[in-house]
Amino acid sequence: MKLLDRLLGRKATQLTYDQIAGLIDGTGGGTFAGMAITDKTALQVSTVLACVKAIADGCATPELRLYRRGADGKTKTLATDVPEYRLLTSRANEWQTAYEWRRQMTLHAALTGAGLSLKVRRDGSRAVRELIPVEPGRWDVRKISRYEVRYRCWDEFGLIGEFEPDDVFVLNGLQWGWVNSLNAVMLARSAIGLAMATERGQEAMQANGLRPSGVYSVEGTLNEEQHGRMTAWLKKRAGPGAAGEPLVLDRNAKWTSTGRSAVDSQTVETRRLQVEEICRCYSVFPIMVGHADKTAAFASSEAFFSAHLKHTLMPWHRAWTGRIDETVLDSEGPLFVQFDVRYLLAGSLRDRAMWARTMTEMGIYVRNEIRDEDGLDPLPGLDEPLTPMNMNGGKQPEGNGDDAPQV
Template sequence: MSVLTRLWPFQRKSAGDSWEDVFRRLFGGRETKAGITLTADTAMQVTAVLRCVLVIADGIATVPLKVFRKDASTGRREVATDHPLLDLLAVEPNDWQDALQFRETLAMHVALLGNAYVFINRVRGQISELLPLDPSRVMVKRGADLRLTYTVTSEAGIAQQFPAEAIWHLRGPSWNSWMGMEPLRMAREAIGLSVALETSHASLHKNGVQSTGMYSVEGSMTPDQYKFLRAWIEQHNAGAHHAGKPLLLDRAAKWTPLTMSGVDAQHLETRRHQIEEICRAFGVMPIMVGYSDKASTYASAEQMFLAHAVHTIRPWHRRFEASITRTLLTKADRDAGLYPKFLDAELLRGAAKDRAEFYRSGIAAGWLMRNEAREWEELDPKDGLSEPLSPSNMVVGNPPATSPNP
């Protein structure tokens, strides 16, 4: 019997449970001031939201994650290849995902909804699988004893309750200490306005962008004639596929073009402003979603990429590491010097010229070995390059001999 088969013969939820409230809480579901009922699905259709979530997810999924063991006496560390958690986090967490896809899924959940949940499948006390859960099907409750319980509901409506020890709960920034704040809810007005702007702009294009002009004919028209003329124009001239085609009308019809108003220009400016608002809510640099002002240069863009690595991605790495340490490592593991670590130093290495200067100064000063630099550049080690160089002016030698007294 598979783990998933054992996981879903849950007991039916009681009539008093309101899962609609849970879904509404997790996926927004509230009408914004712009008149948009926002859900996770509609939010992810906003390209700025989609890109912000994927940028964070990419920064977590594509950076290697290892489990190290540090020797308390020597301070040296090594990859804990003998620990089962390394394979789960770095290679294969479950039967259908690799480690990159697994971390990507968790990162998308926590970046958009503030919380991600994983069922920890233990066999004889050892973690054998990590199974990601749909956040919409998890309800968290805190009891009078301050202990958390997790109720997971299947697609068939069957629910089962799990203790906190069985669930890896990855939280974003939290106000109440036990549930992460939901960016989708906190930024719903900015996202909702963006959806409304997208909808209104799309409606302009539906019939050939905005009304670019108006037709006028001589004499009066009956209601039937007006309906016929309107239908004929919509059939032969409206829509993007008719753009540029000539239109022939009788009765001395005249065409009066209309120009874009200041309101229309402000509409476009508001759409650009909403990109910045959404990026601000997710803590992502606008340049990372393909938006930049005309004043940006290559040098300033490079500093923005560095700021993104330091202020956006690195805090998420540390959040994942702390959560893994607390939830997936036992106290005995921690006492033995085991800890998880994202190898994110490569995000800060800069351009090839900067790296070359960094390696040169480190090797010349004696604190960096040449094979270490080769390893960072994904090159094989060479014989004789594993010893540090000792600059002549830094070599500790014998004190100078004193001349005998005459």
């Protein structure tokens, strides 16, 4: 670019943060504290990355199970005989597994407000064969009438096409209207921008060896050459490599500090506060991104992990299952999906053993159901509930008394 500017006689100009943000492909959130905030630049903030990663992993790691509801409306069985089973549980498209696809879609939705995938249908059928995600900033939605919308998608090769709502899979985050979702980066731009500005300021202080700048004054008047030599000499004495070295002054020179240290600027407190602010924007507990204060004990940490599932992940799980049931499966039919989050709620081995014993002895669970909770296959003879002897009301079982298991 510099060579081309020389050949054409043009003067190179320095791009501003706004211009750089406009060149970055993606969705933007504006500027704050002099920082250009887009989905790409926001991911460079460690707290934002940790928050969206915690949400994306929480939606991709649990096993997504496809069930068929029984005629009584209460029982359910795994529906492994339908084409959508492999699509949703194993391989979403030619390049991605179901885990990778769910993780990417959740990342898009948590960061920019919505994630979109194109449906590739089977020949002569309404069944979906593949779900191909489209990057944020490369699709939009517009109304063509009061209650009719079209989705327009493109890539680096040009326009892909315009699609009806039935031809796309959309995972929405927080919505204000029924069409568009709120951009999470734009809503949190003040917290993200201040975090970026604080890191930039800390970077500048580290590059200067944490030594504040100041004024070097001497008696007399310096000409242009002396001023340049003095400035170059002072620059050599600055930086991390010269930290701690004595500064020898002559000509009755004086050094007057004009900057503030990191302690004076309360950089540590500011950065800690920004971690909490960004976590608040994404409804993620700070302990889930590795930020825990001194009051958090092991018992409270376990409670936070349970609260993370209930208050952070469950809304996203409901968004996932609702969208899949209505736009990928048969909608009003017996098929539906559920996330298996039992491993997220599992306690210690001792607590699980006490719970399993209590549930089986009370007759609430049969023993094969307990085995299923641990991912084990059922065994013959363990499908009958146990009946405690002190809870049978004094009635003797029919027959010789050996037909009903008792404890």
